[in-house]
Amino acid sequence: MSYITTKNIYVTVDGAEIAYRELGEGKSELPLVMLVHLGATLDNWDPKLLDLIAEKQHVIVLDLPGVGDSQGKVADTIPGMAVQAIEILQSLDYSKINLLGLSMGGMIAQEMVRVNSSLVNRLILAGTGPRGGVEVDKVTGKTFRFMMKAGLENVDPKRYIFYNHDEEGGREAQKVLNRMGNRPKAFSDKNMNVPGFLMQLKAIKRWGKADMDDLKYITQPTLIVNGDNDMQVPTINSYNMHDKIANSKLVIYPNAGHGSIFQYADEFSQELLNFLER
Template sequence: MSQDYLTAPNKTITSTSGITFTYRELGNDKDIPLVFFNFMAGTLDTWDSRLINRLATKRHLIIFDNTGVGNSSGKVPTSIRQMALDALTFIRALNLKQIDVLGFSMGGMVVQELLELDSTIVRKIILAGTGPRGGVGVSIAEKINNPKFLKSLSHINNIRSYLFFTKIPNEKMMTKTYLKQIKTRKFNRDKNATPAVYLRQLKAINAWAKAKPNDLSIITKPTLIVDGANDIMVPTINSYELNRRIPNSTLIIYSDAGHGSLFQHFKRFSTSVIQFLEE
């Protein structure tokens, strides 16, 4: 199995629902797989290969496009719950009996819904730059007075440019490095997220943010929560709230980082993840 995300082949599998999911697989397939759940407008090629490759040296990784995203077929759901149902369909199509999960931003919301649907297949949980259902400032509508967010709306890629690395001395360098890194793969690239994908995901996030808070006390599996101290996309207070409400959880806050802390500190983050999964 491939050890380099930049050359890992694109694989497909068709579920019982008729959706054809596109995914990549790395690492040792004898391990319990760590399944990645993506952020808004994210595709296979918006994950930083430096982070993925470090994790692949120790773990079996599965990175996938959910319904309607990238090269996966179907139409993007307008609810986080349906995204979770579709993700569960993908996991069952691969006949996976037990998994670890890593949900970043919107992906962390999908993971929480997935745990409500079926927590038995999940062994350990990693939540990065995300928050609980009904969390503080999670609704996009609440960000209309934030100049950086308004600027980001002019182009989908600017969501990453302006919101991943915020309030840090070398913000521009971090942004430039990340945007360059995610373009490094030259062949068999994933399809970029379209404005329609973005808008449907936006609708799902806004509805989820306004919904009744979820009962996080039911999450008893070991959980690692990671965020930057200056996250303006999903305000950092939400990570503290996750830690408070999830009984068996550990919180890591990077003092100099924003929403994309797992990419900014990919070395430290990968080390923490590997240690957490191997404990």
């Protein structure tokens, strides 16, 4: 089965239906839970990347409350989103997982470890930064600027949020956007709603303005991944996290930005599988 035709399934958490998808069930002892970026739903994962990972891993992706087809409200803080994610996993009867967070998802993943360290076996932080990190509080302004630039050119905002702004970046963006666009409407998630998107932006800004985190509470083996030119959450944050997390490995992909794990889907999936299988 391909991620392109994987439908939403639902679990009830505190009276609200929560949407999620599973791929590669039974392929690994622990599931790999993946948390998506700002303003994204289940349809915003690169299907090529998920198919590659699911060849050897049981993958679970979530719509947190108020996102996509999940009922409830978007939490107004990153720690609040972390608690929501933990409650969903508890409702699915998981007491131990591997955890990947992309961008805002990586911020939530860090807070999940802080709240319940025993839940997370191995941690992957992609295109993200720590609490109080470099320009994390500027994500809101950058997002609107990139959205405006994309609007003027009538292209998907991810073109400028996730990829370099040169011609090569445009070509790489289109490859990924084409893959995402292949999903049949019958298998689609609901779009992100505007109030929920604005709440996410406020939560990120609040988290970015908080005191700089020393990350000493993260003791799990950790894989940190980014492009060498992340304009949304500057790449320097990945280096800083690597310096602070003792048991971590850093991978930086060349000529890539915020969406490096999609641009380098083949290379990253192999890196990830090797990391999880060690």
